[in-house]
Every structure is written in structure tokens, then in C-alpha cells.
Amino acid sequence: MPVxxxxxxxxxxxxxxxxxxSATPVKRQEQLVRLLQKSGFEVTQASVSRDLEALGxxxxxxxxxxxxxxxxxxxxxxxxxxPAGHNLxxxxxxxxLASALAVRLDAIHLDGIVxxxxxxxxxxxxxxxxxxxxxxxRKLKEHFSD
Numbered sequence: 548m549p550v551x552x553x554x555x556x557x558x559x560x561x562x563x564x565x566x567x568x569s570a571t572p573v574k575r576q577e578q579l580v581r582l583l584q585k586s587g588f589e590v591t592q593a594s595v596s597r598d599l600e601a602l603g604x605x606x607x608x609x610x611x612x613x614x615x616x617x618x619x620x621x622x623x624x625x626x627x628x629x630p631a632g633h634n635l636x637x638x639x640x641x642x643x644l645a646s647a648l649a650v651r652l653d654a655i656h657l658d659g660i661v662x663x664x665x666x667x668x669x670x671x672x673x674x675x676x677x678x679x680x681x682x683x684x685r686k687l688k689e690h691f692s693d
Contacts, residue, residue: 556588557598557646558646558649558650558653559588559650560583560588560590560598561598561601561602561646561647561650562650562654563583563586563588564579564583564595564598564599564602564604565602565604565613565647565650567579567582567583568599568602568604568611568612568613569613572610573610573611574609574610574611576592576595576596576599577592579595579599579611580592580595583595599611600643601643601644601646601647602644602647603622603623603641603643603644603647622644623640623641623644623647623648623651623691624640624641624642624644624668625639625640625641626638626639626640626648626691627639628672628684628687628688629684630680630681630684631671633676633677633680634673634674634675634676634677634680635671635672635673635674636671636672636674636680636683636684636687637669637670637671637672638652638669638670638672638687639668639669640668640669640670641668642667642668643667643668644668645665645666645667645668645669645670646665648665648670649663649664649665649670652670652672652687655690657683657686657687657690658679659674659675659676659679659682659683660672660673660674660675660683661673661674661675672687
């Protein structure tokens with residue numbers, strides 16, 4: 548599978564996994580595997596385990612839960628957005644959370660954002676032009692300040 552297609556598939560899977568855990572009390576990873584397979588994803592228990600770690604999802608009182616937010620921090624840890632060059636915004640987040648942040652960024656569909664690339668704690672956000680950069684940073688900070 549080409550790398551780009553693989554990453555899009557993983558981003559979609561991460562988004563669906565996050566939605567499942569947010570809406571359904573799940574006690575075992577095997578349940579998550581079955582639910583993801585019903586949603587059309589080819590997954591193993593090992594890949595689900597890696598995805599849970601990437602999303603910051605852990606078992607709490609026997610049930611998988613999304614990360615509890617700490618006052619002053621988002622679900623993505625301490626989050627910042629900075630301009631870089633003419634067509635790029637760099638988002639910094641907690642270690643291991645960049646892929647989940649990229650999924651969220653892609654899902655909000657802000658005009659001017661062309662796409663994202665995630666590392667471990669950094670997301671590059673490609674934008675259409677420099678004129679939109681400051682406004683997009685402001686909108687991103689507002690969106691993630693909740």
C-alpha cells in the first residue's frame with residue numbers, strides 16, 4: 548500500500564477508534580478489534596494497542612477512556628501553533644499525540660488548510676497562502692482552547 552494511502556487509512560482508523568471509545572464502554576482490546584473490523588478496518592490486537600497509545604487512551608476503572616484533560620492543557624497536552632515560512636504552521640503537542648492531533652485538524656475542515664503531516668509531537672499544517680497564516684493560527688488556538 549502506498550505510504551500516503553496507508554497514512555490516510557491510519558488517520559481514519561484513529562478517528563473511528565477515538566469515536567468508539569468516547570461513545571462505548573469497552574473493557575477489552577478484542578472488543579475494539581471487532582468494532583473496528585465491523586467498521587471496515589483490517590486490524591489486529593497489536594495495531595489497536597499502538598493506536599490506543601497514540602491517542603492517549605488508557606484503561607481507567609476497567610474501561611478504556613480518552614485522556615482526562617488537565618486544566619491548562621488540551622487532550623493533546625500543551626499545544627502551540629507557530630508560523631513557519633510562507634505556507635506552513637507548526638503545531639507542537641504532547642509526545643505520541645501528533646497523529647491524533649492531525650486527525651482532528653483534518654476533521655475540522657478549516658478553509659486554507661491543505662493538509663497535515665504528523666510526527667511524534669509535531670504536526671506540519673500546509674496552508675494555501677501566507678495571507679491566511681495569522682488568521683488560521685488564531686482560529687486553531689480558539690478551536691483547541693476548549
